[in-house]
């Protein structure tokens with residue numbers, strides 16, 4: 001029987017989705033590695049879903065030190081040789097997964113979107129060029145353990161996977177693993193500035209705007225629509241707009257009624273910050289831009305032509 | 320201090336996607352316009368800045384044929400002290416484990432205190448090489464750095480953990496860090512700057528130069544097809560002149576109750 005080992009990251013609200021990947025490999029043995037300084041809650045959470053839970057309990061794991069976690073987990077992987085080692089492609093996952101691969105020598109597959117069994121082969125898909133293409137790979141399942149990170153939101157927690165009562169095993173954390181990262185401070189980079197989450201209408205501007213002076217084009221559309229200006233990350237990184245306007249996985253999460261994008265390509269890191277079901281209008285000159293896969297209505301064209309026209313029409317409505 | 324920075328050249332995806340071509344059932348990447356991976360630009364700037372501030376030496380490395388000299392020269396023009404081109408391992412040039420293996424050879428030969436990579440490559444989007452390299456070297460690894468300082472004894476690294484939250488950590492050398500966008504503003508490189516380093520020699524290092532033995536028993540994932548994503552939930556693309564499109568979009572927004580009138 002196949003063996004799937006889930007590396008559950010403490011603050012990952014999507015970690016249960018990894019069971020959706022395991023489901024593709026059914027029947028399989030599910031092991032879950034959990035980390036923390038007190039494992040009571042996560043142990044309860046995983047008990048109905050796993051065959052075996054491996055608990056790593058240590059004061060250093062009070063915050064998720066991925067370096068420490070990788071070094072205590074890797075020897076266990078080398079002993080257990082699971083067919084598949086899964087974790088979410090969160091920011092800590094971006095540290096943990098490749099380090100596990102480097103220590104163990106097991107190959108890694110990053111940011112998986114889909115897995116299927118086809119003509120006797122396990123095929124996994126990932127996105128490339130920021131979502132413009134999908135690239136498939138054959139996984140050498142059974143030949144070698146494979147470390148895989150999974151994009152949050154790509155799989156669903158199976159509603160009724162066979163319920164098990166997991167065996168719990170408290171793992172010893174070896175003394176020869178002194179922590180190497182010292183945590184000093186937690187910082188909230190989007191705490192200051194306007195709160196665009198309060199606005200029901202957002203005009204999101206992206207790199208298509210080209211330079212800071214031209215931001216005005218988007219700003220005045222926002223004004224005409226009585227909307228707040230939102231932004232993609234690159235504009236914030238350039239210092240053109242404040243961080244609190246950045247929508248996305250490393251910015252704020254918004255839940256508006258209308259989301260109008262201007263020169264935004266539609267990366268999943270940006271679109272991941274939009275919740276609910278807003279009406280999405282996209283203006284982009286590239287007909288293949290991924291943003292059109294999210295939008296309700298799209299206009300393919302030059303924003304410097306379309307946006308002022310749109311603004312004029314809206315002003316005519318006298319809203 | 321010695322800082323090594325790892326570079327990748329990627330297709331210039333700036334304009335449209337002419338470089339992605341449908342050939343039969345698959346999409347092929349056809350590109351003759353290569354640029355420095357955007358995230359690597361932040362890595363180079365961080366390396367140059369640290370050396371300017373604290374003294375020492377920086378080096379840029381890239382794996383590939385002569386073509387990668389382009390991105391190495393760019394790094395030289397930005398101020399790194401030297402550059403090595405590493406010969407790729409066999410013909411599977413894109414395998415993360417093999418890339419990390421070569422970089423490990425460079426690290427063990429040159430012995431940097433810090434290795435900086437871009438957080439990921441904009442083509443593959445993998446973000447695997449820096450972490451695999453750290454794992455192989457048994458050095459600590461911090462991803463997505465938005466701040467990087469040296470206090471004389473340790474590195475102070477600010478990096479993204481989740482949803483706008485960052486953590487500040489103190490870590491000793493040697494260390495691998497991956498650079499997130501916004502870590503700094505990479506300095507401008509003029510054509511003259513590039514010309515000034517055009518004649519600089521860039522040594523090529525093969526496995527033997529780096530005292531590397533070939534990677535043993537490594538099983539690769541098998542590269543299958545690329546294709547365009549299914550356009551199932553695609554937006555309604557408005558047709559007609561710009562003015563007609565605008566009328567239609569106003570109409571759609573009205574149907575959604577955006578306007579009262």
Ligand SMILES: Cc1cc2nc3c(=O)[nH]c(=O)nc-3n(C[C@H](O)[C@H](O)[C@H](O)COP(=O)(O)OP(=O)(O)OC[C@H]3O[C@@H](n4cnc5c(N)ncnc54)[C@H](O)[C@@H]3O)c2cc1C
Pocket residue numbers: 205206207208209231232233234235246247248249250251252262263264265266267269270273283284285286289301302303304335438439463
């Ligand atoms: C860990 C991590 C976290 C991240 N977090 C976030 C996040 O929270 N939020 C975020 O936004 N990004 C985030 N990113 C970055 C993200 O991956 C993308 O790089 C970013 O969203 C792209 O921004 P953009 O759409 O403005 O730029 P681009 O991708 O460069 O797109 C610009 C678009 O404008 C179009 N365009 C250009 N000129 C015109 C014109 N004249 N008229 C019409 N259209 C035009 C182009 O066709 C293109 O589609 C993150 C990345 C990482 C690695």
